[in-house]
Every structure is written in C-alpha cells, then in structure tokens.
Amino acid sequence: EKGGHEYFMLKEIEEQPDALANTLRGHFVDGRIVLDEQRVSDQDLRDVDKVFVVACGSAYHSGLVAKYAIEHWTRLPVEVELASEFRYRDPVLDRATLVVAVSQSGETADTLEAIRHARAQKARVLAVCNTNGAQIPRESDAVLYTHAGPEIGVASTKAFLAQIAANYLVGLAIAQARGTKYADEVAREFAELEAMPAAVKQVLSTVDTVRALGRELADSKAVLFLGRHVGYPVALEGALKLKELAYMHAEGFAAGELKHGPIALIEDGLPVVVVMPSPKGRAVLHAKLVSNISEIQARGARTIVIAEEGDETVRPFADELIEVPAVPTLLQPLVSTVPLQVLAAEIARARGYDVDKPRNLAKSVTVE
Numbered sequence: 001e002k003g004g005h006e007y008f009m010l011k012e013i014e015e016q017p018d019a020l021a022n023t024l025r026g027h028f029v030d031g032r033i034v035l036d037e038q039r040v041s042d043q044d045l046r047d048v049d050k051v052f053v054v055a056c057g058s059a060y061h062s063g064l065v066a067k068y069a070i071e072h073w074t075r076l077p078v079e080v081e082l083a084s085e086f087r088y089r090d091p092v093l094d095r096a097t098l099v100v101a102v103s104q105s106g107e108t109a110d111t112l113e114a115i116r117h118a119r120a121q122k123a124r125v126l127a128v129c130n131t132n133g134a135q136i137p138r139e140s141d142a143v144l145y146t147h148a149g150p151e152i153g154v155a156s157t158k159a160f161l162a163q164i165a166a167n168y169l170v171g172l173a174i175a176q177a178r179g180t181k182y183a184d185e186v187a188r189e190f191a192e193l194e195a196m197p198a199a200v201k202q203v204l205s206t207v208d209t210v211r212a213l214g215r216e217l218a219d220s221k222a223v224l225f226l227g228r229h230v231g232y233p234v235a236l237e238g239a240l241k242l243k244e245l246a247y248m249h250a251e252g253f254a255a256g257e258l259k260h261g262p263i264a265l266i267e268d269g270l271p272v273v274v275v276m277p278s279p280k281g282r283a284v285l286h287a288k289l290v291s292n293i294s295e296i297q298a299r300g301a302r303t304i305v306i307a308e309e310g311d312e313t314v315r316p317f318a319d320e321l322i323e324v325p326a327v328p329t330l331l332q333p334l335v336s337t338v339p340l341q342v343l344a345a346e347i348a349r350a351r352g353y354d355v356d357k358p359r360n361l362a363k364s365v366t367v368e
C-alpha cells in the first residue's frame with residue numbers, strides 16, 4: 001500500500017503531480033471555471049467585496065500563497081487568518097464577504113468554528129477541502145474539492161500543493177464573476193496551472209541531491225528559511241515541515257525582515273534555506289534576495305538556495321544550489337515547496353524518526 005516506499009509521506013510526495021492534475025480536472029468547462037458545489041448565485045459571487053482565507057497549519061500557508069494571486073486577479077482585498085485567531089477577534093463580516101475555509105480533513109475544529117462564526121454574520125463561505133462530505137464543506141455555501149486522494153502521512157504534502165491549486169481556481173472563479181479577468185486570460189491562467197504537474201514531476205526527478213543534503217544536515221541545531229513574495233509562505237511551510245518531522249528548531253522569515261532582527265541569529269555554519277524568485281519574473285526582488293544571501297554568507301551561514309534553473313547570478317552565493325524549473329512567478333510555490341518537503345523528510349529519517357507519525361501530532365485536529 002505504500003507503493004514500495006518506506007513511508008506513506010514519501011509516496012505522497014511522489015503523488016503530487018497526480019494530486020495537482022486531479023484537482024484541476026473538470027474545473028474548466030466551456031471556457032469557464034466551475035466549482036464542485038455552488039449554493040450561492042453568480043450574482044452573490046460578483047458582489048463579493050472582501051475575501052478572508054481562514055485555515056490552520058499548512059492549509060493556512062496555502063492561503064498565504066493564494067493571497068498574492070487572488071488580489072492580483074480579482075482586485076479585492078484578501079486577508080489570510082489563522083482560524084483560531086479569526087474567530088476570537090471581531091472580524092468585519094457581512095453578506096458581501098467571502099470566507100474561504102481551507103482544510104484537508106474538513107473536520108478541523110478551529111476552522112469549523114471560524115466558518116460558523118462567519119455564517120452567523122451572513123458572510124458567504126466557500127470550502128476548499130480534500131474529504132468528500134466532511135463537516136466543513138457540509139456547512140459551506142460553495143465547495144471546491146482538492147482531489148489529492150487520501151493523505152495518510154500526518155504532515156501535509158500533496159494536499160498542500162492541491163490546496164494552492166484549488167485556491168487559485170477560487171481566485172479565477174471570483175475574477176471571472178467580477179470581470180476583472182477576461183475569458184481568454186482565465187483560460188491562459190488555467191493552462192499555466194495545467195502545466196504544473198509536469199514541472200513538479202521534473203523537480204521530483206532531481207531530489208537525490210536534496211536527500212544527500214538532508215543527511216548532512218541531520219545534526220544541525222536549527223535551520224532558518226527565507227523567502228519573499230510567494231516565496232515567504234514557502235519558507236514558513238519549509239520550517240513547519242522540519243519542526244514537525246525532525247523536531248528541529250526551524251523558522252521561516254520574510255527576507256525583507258532580515259535586518260529587523262533575524263540576522264542576529266546568523267552564526268558560523270547555520271544552515272539557511274533561501275527560496276529565490278525568478279530572475280526574469282521579479283528582477284527587483286531577485287536582486288534584493290541576492291544581496292540578503294551575500295550578507296548572511298559573509299556572516300558564516302551555510303546557504304542552501306532554491307533557484308530557477310540557469311540562474312547564474314545566485315551561484316556564487318549558494319553553498320548548496322537546488323534548481324527548480326522556470327515557471328510563472330505565482331506558480332513557483334508549487335515547485336519550490338517540493339525540495340523542502342524532501343529535505344525535512346530526509347533529515348527526520350536520518351535522525352531516526354517515523355515521518356508518517358510525528359510525535360504529539362494528529363492528522364485531524366478535532367479539538368481546539
């Protein structure tokens with residue numbers, strides 16, 4: 001059942017191209033993005049004037065990634081909130097608010113309570129969920145299922161990538177309803193998403209060097225992760241994977257914050273993983289990150305750089321270079337997250353831990 005793999009998680013990492021393809025399938029019909037279930041009118045969707053994404057853990061990170069795309073495509077303000085914080089604040093919600101609840105299990109207590117709170121204030125709720133008929137989609141006005149297949153490993157991998165893709169479909173559906181994207185633009189964005197399973201497959205074919213690096217890093221005390229723009233939530237996700245699997249201190253930072261504190265942590269030999277943007281897509285951000293890497297390298301950090309293949313400018317500053325294929329900027333998290341999953345799993349295995357069942361964690365957190 002593990003398909004020849006030692007752990008479900010390793011099998012699930014390999015399944016990511018299929019998880020993405022299956023999540024996209026059937027959602028672009030006759031030139032339009034379609035959801036799985038829609039119990040609100042198209043007019044209601046058109047009238048949305050604000051979006052909240054509420055979720056926990058990795059699902060929350062998928063929302064942080066999607067914020068960049070949804071704001072860009074829909075020109076609506078998007079706030080991404082931890083479900084456990086959202087429900088105990090007093091968020092400003094009304095019938096023109098769309099709350100997107102992202103949950104693999106569809107049973108996470110905090111996320112469920114967050115949507116109940118939202119619905120009580122007349123907000124519309126759209127669930128992105130990997131489990132058919134779970135409580136969160138049952139209590140939502142619209143549903144888009146991720147078709148990652150059952151995820152057994154406690155640490156989310158293929159469901160996370162599928163959540164990003166599904167969140168993007170939600171963004172395109174809103175853009176289409178509002179007319180902020182023309183039909184041909186929606187079609188082009190969808191086609192770019194459809195190219196991602198092949199890109200992820202390419203990443204998977206090159207991860208042996210990441211595995212070797214993981215074994216080398218097994219005795220590290222801590223690992224830092226830096227990223228900017230969509231690379232920032234990827235850094236957070238890389239750090240979360242490493243904490244939960246390898247029980248190692250790990251933190252993700254927005255690279256622009258480096259000088260505001262985290263640079264004080266840099267010391268000789270500290271591994272720092274940097275998620276680079278494309279040199280072509282975001283030249284300004286790329287240049288700023290190159291400067292960040294040179295600063296931390298000068299202070300003795302061991303730089304582990306995830307960069308687009310052929311990115312020569314970053315090479316002199318990368319003690320270890322992990323190359324990923326060139327893809328559009330907003331889609332980079334789908335390729336750059338994969339080496340971080342592999343890295344965390346390999347460090348954990350080298351430390352002798354069961355990566356399917358990290359200590360103290362449950363697959364579905366049904367208590368608050």
Ligand code: F6R
Pocket residue numbers: 056057058059060102103104105106107108111154155156157240241244363364365
């Ligand atoms: C991390 C992880 C958790 C879940 C979180 C939300 O690898 O698996 O952080 O992402 O508990 O779970 P769902 O998506 O089921 O609501």
